[in-house]
Amino acid sequence: MLAVRVIPCLDVHEGRVVKGINFVDLVDAGDPVEQAKIYNDAGADELCFLDISASIEGRKAMANVISQTADHCFMPVTVGGGVSEVADFRRLLLAGADKVSVNSSAVKHPELLSEAASRFGSQCVVLAIDARRHDDGWFEVYTHGGRTPTGMDAIAWAEKACAMGAGEILLTSMDADGTKDGYDIPLTRAVSDAVSVPVIASGGAGNADHMVAAVNNGHASAVLAASIFHFGLLDMNTVKRHMADHGLVVRIP
Amino acid sequence: MKLVIVDYGSGNLRSVENALKTAAHDAGLPHQVMVSSSPDVVASADYLVLPGVGAFADCKKNLTNIDGMIDAITNVAISKNHPFLGICVGMQLLAEYGEEGGMTTSGLGWVSGGITRMTPMMDNHPLKVPHMGWNRLIRSAAFADDHLFAGCDDNSRVYFLHGYHLTGGDDKQIAARTDYGGHIVAAVKSDNVTGLQFHPEKSQKIGQRILSNWLSYAP
Numbered sequence: 514m515l516a517v518r519v520i521p522c523l524d525v526h527e528g529r530v531v532k533g534i535n536f537v538d539l540v541d542a543g544d545p546v547e548q549a550k551i552y553n554d555a556g557a558d559e560l561c562f563l564d565i566s567a568s569i570e571g572r573k574a575m576a577n578v579i580s581q582t583a584d585h586c587f588m589p590v591t592v593g594g595g596v597s598e599v600a601d602f603r604r605l606l607l608a609g610a611d612k613v614s615v616n617s618s619a620v621k622h623p624e625l626l627s628e629a630a631s632r633f634g635s636q637c638v639v640l641a642i643d644a645r646r647h648d649d650g651w652f653e654v655y656t657h658g659g660r661t662p663t664g665m666d667a668i669a670w671a672e673k674a675c676a677m678g679a680g681e682i683l684l685t686s687m688d689a690d691g692t693k694d695g696y697d698i699p700l701t702r703a704v705s706d707a708v709s710v711p712v713i714a715s716g717g718a719g720n721a722d723h724m725v726a727a728v729n730n731g732h733a734s735a736v737l738a739a740s741i742f743h744f745g746l747l748d749m750n751t752v753k754r755h756m757a758d759h760g761l762v763v764r765i766p
Numbered sequence: 767m768k769l770v771i772v773d774y775g776s777g778n779l780r781s782v783e784n785a786l787k788t789a790a791h792d793a794g795l796p797h798q799v800m801v802s803s804s805p806d807v808v809a810s811a812d813y814l815v816l817p818g819v820g821a822f823a824d825c826k827k828n829l830t831n832i833d834g835m836i837d838a839i840t841n842v843a844i845s846k847n848h849p850f851l852g853i854c855v856g857m858q859l860l861a862e863y864g865e866e867g868g869m870t871t872s873g874l875g876w877v878s879g880g881i882t883r884m885t886p887m888m889d890n891h892p893l894k895v896p897h898m899g900w901n902r903l904i905r906s907a908a909f910a911d912d913h914l915f916a917g918c919d920d921n922s923r924v925y926f927l928h929g930y931h932l933t934g935g936d937d938k939q940i941a942a943r944t945d946y947g948g949h950i951v952a953a954v955k956s957d958n959v960t961g962l963q964f965h966p967e968k969s970q971k972i973g974q975r976i977l978s979n980w981l982s983y984a985p
Contacts, residue, residue, distance in 0.1 A: 515893075515946055516900045516923060553970065558900055583781045587788075589925055589968045606819070609780050611927060611968060633777070634820040634855075636896040636927045680896050680929070711894045734894055764900040764923045766970060 516764040517728050518558035518735035519752055520591075520713065521742045523548055527566050528574025534743050545578040546585055552742075553586040555749040556766040560586070561614075561683075561737060564594030565658075571595075576608040583609025593641055593683070602629045606637060614639035614683055617656035620663055620670075623677055630678025635710075640679035642667055644700060645687045652700050659687050667700070668707050675708045682712045683737065689717025693741065696723055701731030713737050721747060721755035728761055767796065767985060770811035772856075773803040774828045774835065777819030782853065785967035786815065789977035797981060805834035812985040814842045818855030822864030822881055822930065823871040825855045836874070844876070847958045849983040854928060857954065857961030861932055877954050877961060879935035884928075886947030893947045896929040901944040903952055903964075903972075909941040913982065914953070914960060917975040924952070924964040924973060931963065958983070 524532035529543040534551055541547060545562070552560055560582070564575040572595055579592055592605050593614030602613045619625050619640055629638045643659050644652040644667040652667035671682055684704050686697035696714045705712040711734035714727035718738035727733040741747045753763040769786060771779055779801050790797040802808060816839065818825045829835055843850035852860050861873040864881035873881070886893040900923040905915050926944065932951040941960075942953035954961040960980060966973035 514901070515897065515926075518899045580780060583778075584784050587781070587785050587967055587970050587973060589927070589965070606778050607780075609778050611778075611965075631821065632824070634929075636898065636929055637819065681898060709892060709895060711896070711898050735899070 514762045516558065516762050517756060518713075519724070519749060519763070520559045520561050520735055520737045521552050521557050522561040522563055522715070522737050522739045524563050524565050524739070525575060525578055527568065527571040528578055531565070532739060532743060534745075546581045549582045549586050552749070553588050556753070556764070557588065557749055558735070558764060559589040559591060562590065562592045564592065566595065576604055579605060579608040579610050591639060593639065598625065599628050599632060602633055602637075606633060612637045612639050612681065614641045616641040616643065617661075619674065620654065620656050620665065623673065626674055626677040626679050630680070635678050635680035638679050639681045639683055640671070640674040641683040641685070642671060642704070643685045643687050646697065646700065652703070655687060668703050671704045671708050675710050679710060681710050682708060683715060684712055686716040690715075692717050693719030695719060696727040696731060696733075696736070698726055698731045701727055701733050705732035705734075711735060721752045724752060725756055725759045725761060728756075729759070767798065767812045768810060769797045769799045769813040769815065769981070770808050771799070771801045771815045771817060772808055772835070772839065773801045774825070774832055775803075776825045776828050776855070777817065779817055781967045782815065782817045785974065786977055786981070789974050790981050792974065793978035793981055795981050803832060805832065805838035808835065809838040809841055811842050812848055813981065814839065814848060814850045816850070816852045816856035816859065818853065818859060820855060822855060822858055822866045822873075823869065825859060826864070826871050826873065829859070840874070843959055848985045849980065850959045851980055852959075852961040853967070854963065854965055857963055858930065858932065860954065860959065860961045864930070866930060876959055877932070877935065877939055877956055879932050881930045882933045884931050884950070886950070888947045897926050897931075897946050897950065899926065900924065901926055901946060903942050904944060905942045906937075906940055908938070909955060912941060912955065914941065914955065914976060914979050916979050918972060922972050924966065924969040924976075926952075926964045928963060
């Protein structure tokens with residue numbers, strides 16, 4: 514059976530890691546390749562890079578980061594941030610990314626999903642959704658790093674995006690993000706049950722039980738985390754052993 | 767020995783190139799690894815790799831668009847019987863046909879069967895498609911001792927990323943399967959022609975081992 518994927522996420526600004534591993538002595542903690550190698554060796558199932566640069570130079574630097582990582586790490590890589598057209602998909606895939614995630618631009622131009630899917634295949638088109646819970650029970654899609662409300666329902670958007678060609682959904686709960694109190698299970702479950710593609714749960718991971726819950730109760734296919742791995746609060750192997758102990762199929766390399 | 771990776775504008779070749787160079791180095795094999803879109807260079811290969819990412823029809827079209835490329839590939843793999851490796855859509859292109867977006871496109875026809883949309887089910891529920899992630903490599907009995915899988919065991923997991931798969935294949939050519947709501951073809955082998963549905967270049971140590979194993983086949 515397919516293993517549940519455990520995915521660390523690194524934030525990169527102008528080609529430098531700004532949110533990454535800081536519990537081991539690194540020669541250069543800002544070097545994305547050095548960070549990627551550590552997660553590669555630790556047994557991460559995929560690696561996710563989020564480009565938070567705002568400049569054209571930053572975008573170019575990101576492609577360079579991906580190609581250097583691909584030179585040294587034989588593992589799957591997803592990259593997102595600032596992807597606005599088919600040419601961005603092409604540039605990042607040619608640099609060595611396996612999947613490219615798109616967020617704000619897909620909200621603005623949903624046809625970007627179908628264009629990218631027909632050119633490169635759905636398997637490499639990831640839709641990132643940042644969602645916030647409302648008191649009356651619905652989840653609203655936000656764009657531009659969580660700053661801009663769209664009025665769109667997250668579940669309806671996920672369904673539409675998949676119909677247009679998205680092959681995976683990276684679902685971040687803005688309410689849970691940074692709390693370490695666990696993933697937003699109702700949100701994860703609602704989206705996962707609504708779509709036929711895999712869903713990556715993101716936002717709120719604080720311990721390995723949260724990851725078990727995201728899969729068992731949230732029906733996620735994969736779990737993403739950043740700070741708990743970067744700060745060494747949890748190591749990949751411990752997380753996976755714990756998940757295996759709770760009946761999940763994981764890859765122990 | 768010259769190893770050529772066919773560049774036909776279909777996705778990223780850098781990972782495949784790097785993985786093969788590293789695998790050759792680790793195995794102590796002095797292969798010269800190069801990427802080429804020239805049918806002449808491809809025709810001179812001792813080892814040939816056909817990668818592929820994206821849609822079957824698109825990849826087939828790109829391959830056909832390079833004048834003389836399919837002839838060159840066929841010459842190396844079928845006439846000269848040199849080791850040939852297709853990866854992901856490069857493996858799928860070996861089949862008789864591919865169905866995608868409601869149309870049928872012919873493949874190279876070196877391996878029996880066609881490429882069809884996955885519809886995996888478990889306990890009457892559909893499983894997620896694409897089939898994405900690390901899954902077990904289950905070797906067919908006849909291929910359990912094939913050198914391609916040296917170093918693999920029943921718990922070896924490799925990385926898959928696909929929504930279409932080989933169906934109606936010939937059991938004698940199916941070297942390995944994986945389990946995703948039933949059996950999914952993971953590897954095919956017919957004489958010197960090998961096809962891998964998974965991505966060895968993304969499968970960390972075990973993927974490197976499989977590439978090294980393939981590189982040690984005699985041309």
